Amino acid sequence: MKKIFLILILIIIIISYILFSAPKKYIISSSLPLSGIMKNMGESIKYGTLAYYNNFSIPDKEKIKFIFKDDKYEPDLMKTNIINFYNNNSFLLYGLTGTPTVKAVLPFVNEHSIFVFAPFTGAEFLRKNKNVVNFRASYKDEIEHIINYLLKKHINKISLLYQNDDYGDEIYLHLYDTLKKHKLSLSSVGTYERNTYLIDSALNSISSSKPQAIILGSTAEIAALFIKNYRKIDKNVLFITISFVNPDKLISLTENKNNIIFSEVVPYYKANITEAKNYLTSLHRLNPKTEPTFYGFESYLATKILINAFNHLTFPYTPEHLKKIIKKTPKNILKGIPIEYKNNQLLNKTYLYKYKNNVFKEIQ
Incomplete structure (x- = not known):
């Protein structure tokens, strides 16, 4: 009991x-x-x-x-x-x-x-x-997809604009490693500080190498400003954004939408x-x-x-x-x-x- x-x-x-x-x-x-x-x-x-x-x-x-x-x-x-x-x-x-x-x-x-x-x-x-x-998906996944696309288009002079912090470092390292696998290297790089609009130094650093394409590891606002100013130097360069660059915001800030490719991790919402x-x-x-x-x-x-x-x-x-x-x-x-x-x-x-x-x- x-x-x-x-x-x-x-x-x-x-x-x-x-x-x-x-x-x-x-x-x-x-x-x-x-x-x-x-x-x-x-x-x-x-x-x-x-x-x-x-x-x-x-x-x-x-x-x-x-x-x-x-x-x-x-x-x-x-x-x-x-x-x-x-x-x-x-x-x-x-x-x-x-x-x-x-x-x-x-x-x-x-x-x-x-x-x-x-x-x-x-x-x-x-x-x-x-x-x-x-x-x-990861930034590494995005960058590998981007580089495979560019190389198929015979674009191999590639530069990078990136935010000078852990986000930018991630983009830089994955891009460096991916290009190295293809026996390539970055044409040039430019950086800016988080939550600022100071990009003049980056413009000078990147334009000096005359790249065919520039990958933007930034925010949408910085990407829009950089694209606007860089087009005064070269109207034909191709810009490719990482997914952290809000495509919708970038489009609203950019008058000329041509020659921009947007990397994303989800399908188009429409x-x-x-x-x-x-x-x-x-x-x-x-x-x-x-x-x-x-x-x-x-x-x-x-x-x-x-x-x-x-x-x-x-x-x-x-x-x-x-x-x-x-x-x-x-x-x-x-x-x-x-x-x-x-x-x-x-x-x-x-x-x-x-x-x-x-x-x-x-x-x-």
């Missing part, structure tokens, strides 16, 4: 633990630039996230809460945000934006084993971090695929005045993956369990967009676009 009683007590304890171990509300926290030079990018990510969250039927929706905090694309501000998120019981970090900013908070993330999903950077060091699961159509419909419902963007579409898709994982989250209701579910996301969950978890990322394809007749057209 005593044995049966003890078993019943044990069962009650286990059931109580299961019932009460799940948090009353899952707080998903995001630090991103909602003001300053990168405001457009941060807002696109925020609205893309809310477009999915607000417009689809989600079981126990009231248990999930997104929090967005501004960091102006500054590492110290992101670090402050992350510490506050941690102290206020965030379940995970989502959509952290920028290579130098994310790199600055990794020591704190690693020390406290905080789960980070879908940071908006293609940095290679995030492909090797056990606390991070990436959604987008493509004839189910997910793109759903994104446009959902964004319009959220706010008819908000313009669709590649970043918005990327965050919309990443949010769908995240919410799907939450819908399958059961005991023990931990971020580690959620991470395992995300890694096992079905390959066909995004209609028209293949996903496969490898190299610690879910998307593995990159795309090249040109802008013509007011739309982005994929270069096959």
Whole structure:
């Protein structure tokens, strides 16, 4: 009898633990630039996230809460945000934006084993971090695709404009290594400081070698300014942007859209695929005045993956369990967009676009 009683007590304890171990509300926290030079990018990510969250039927929706905090694309501000998120019981970090900013908070993330999903950077060091699961393809993937395209077009005099920080260093190193594989080297390089518009030195450094193509590892605003000024030197050079250069913002800032190729990690948001159509419909419902963007579409898709994982989250209701579910996301969950978890990322394809007749057209 005593044995049966003890078993019943044990069962009650286990059931109580299961019932009460799940948090009353899952707080998903995001630090991103909602003001300053990168405001457009941060807002696109925020609205893309809310477009999915607000417009689809989600079981126990009231248990999930997104929090967005501004960091102006500054590492110290992101670090402050992350510490506050941690102290206020965030379940995970989502959509952290920028290579130098994310790199600055990794020591704190690693020390406290905080789960980070879908940071908006293609940095290679995030492909090797056990606390991070990436959604987008890497900068390395993008650069290899770009160089293969250029070489097929017999373009081998290639220069680079890059931001003088961890983001720019990533682009430089991958480009250097990729060209080296083809027994080539960079024609010239030019740098500028983050959150500034000081590009005169870069213009001089790059133009001296007369490249056929210039890869832009910058922000959209800097890319637009650089293109405008460089065309006064050479009207025929080809410009290629990395995905961190917001294509939609760059187009709005650039009068002459010719001879620009845009590298991206998601299909065009106006493509004839189910997910793109759903994104446009959902964004319009959220706010008819908000313009669709590649970043918005990327965050919309990443949010769908995240919410799907939450819908399958059961005991023990931990971020580690959620991470395992995300890694096992079905390959066909995004209609028209293949996903496969490898190299610690879910998307593995990159795309090249040109802008013509007011739309982005994929270069096959």
